[in-house]
Amino acid sequence: xxxxxxxxxxxxxxxxxxxxxxxxxxxxxxxxxxxxxxxxxxxxxxxxxxxxxxxxxxxxxxxxxxxxxxxxxxxxxxxxxxxxxxxxxxxxxxxxxxxxxxxxxxxxxxxxxxxxx
Amino acid sequence: xxxxxxxxxxxxxxxxxxxxxxxxxxxxxxxxxxxxxxxxxxxxxxxxxxxxxxxxxxxxxxxxxxxxxxxxxxxxxxxxxxxxxxxxxxxxxxxxxxxxxxxxxxxxxxxxxxxxx
DNA sequence: GCATTATGAGCAGATATCTGCTTATAATCA
DNA sequence: TGATTATAAGCAGATATCTGCTCATAATGC
Numbered sequence: 001x002x003x004x005x006x007x008x009x010x011x012x013x014x015x016x017x018x019x020x021x022x023x024x025x026x027x028x029x030x031x032x033x034x035x036x037x038x039x040x041x042x043x044x045x046x047x048x049x050x051x052x053x054x055x056x057x058x059x060x061x062x063x064x065x066x067x068x069x070x071x072x073x074x075x076x077x078x079x080x081x082x083x084x085x086x087x088x089x090x091x092x093x094x095x096x097x098x099x100x101x102x103x104x105x106x107x108x109x110x111x112x113x114x115x116x117x
Numbered sequence: 118x119x120x121x122x123x124x125x126x127x128x129x130x131x132x133x134x135x136x137x138x139x140x141x142x143x144x145x146x147x148x149x150x151x152x153x154x155x156x157x158x159x160x161x162x163x164x165x166x167x168x169x170x171x172x173x174x175x176x177x178x179x180x181x182x183x184x185x186x187x188x189x190x191x192x193x194x195x196x197x198x199x200x201x202x203x204x205x206x207x208x209x210x211x212x213x214x215x216x217x218x219x220x221x222x223x224x225x226x227x228x229x230x231x232x233x234x
Numbered sequence: 235g236c237a238t239t240a241t242g243a244g245c246a247g248a249t250a251t252c253t254g255c256t257t258a259t260a261a262t263c264a
Numbered sequence: 265t266g267a268t269t270a271t272a273a274g275c276a277g278a279t280a281t282c283t284g285c286t287c288a289t290a291a292t293g294c
Contacts, residue, residue, distance in 0.1 A: 001259055001260055003272075074188035082281080170242080173283095
């Protein structure tokens with residue numbers, strides 16, 4: 001998939017949306033595996049099949065500055081008996097990118113609604 | 118395998134020996150996966166098949182105070198693109214347990230050698 | 235010497251992240 | 265409109281650690 005200059009691919013939008021939704025539940029940080037589950041369980045199930053695809057998309061979003069990440073304290077992981085997680089968070093740029101993209105998709109809808117009226 | 122009171126099972130001795138050998142090469146800390154490789158490649162190949170077995174043995178040895186462990190800095194792991202490692206090190210108690218166990222296995226040999234002379 | 239029993243060994247799979255290689259597809263250019 | 269091309273998606277597997285379940289066996293008790 002060649003990317004349209006400056007645009008986001010569906011999976012990337014799905015990730016940002018999932019993180020925005022989590023934020024509404026006062027969950028400011030989410031790890032990759034959790035995002036994978038959110039995408040698989042939600043309405044965006046088709047967006048993701050392989051995990052490798054997700055981690056690469058997360059890397060791209062961080063590179064773009066739409067997300068940032070930090071490593072969880074390994075002692076917490078050890079106490080829970082699982083690998084260390086990398087915790088992702090939406091940046092201000094990420095939030096506005098999502099808002100911009102929503103404005104873009106809503107705009108044509110309004111025009112169609114106007115035409116119908 | 119029921120443990121003889123106070124004794125070590127072969128796998129545990131293998132782990133301690135591998136760590137003692139690494140120490141001679143000025144490697145004071147070794148992670149579980151690396152120990153697995155050392156055991157698989159070395160003369161003690163039969164000691165280990167499944168990884169789960171090794172991690173449980175490492176846990177026992179730490180519980181006994183013969184090893185201690187610390188978590189690697191997750192940033193190092195991230196830079197190398199791999200999971201965080203748990204680094205194990207022989208304690209003084211571990212070293213002396215190994216020495217004691219070597220003395221015990223060498224002693225009967227000496228008696229046999231004496232008998233032969 | 236034989237039955238009991240404690241516990242180590244093995245098997246399978248979860249958890250979490252990442253990389254190399256191939257394939258598919260959307261955007262671009264002629 | 266059709267060919268080219270950039271790059272996202274998918275597949276497979278490595279890396280590392282840990283747990284639940286079952287099976288095997290060595291030590292112990294009678």
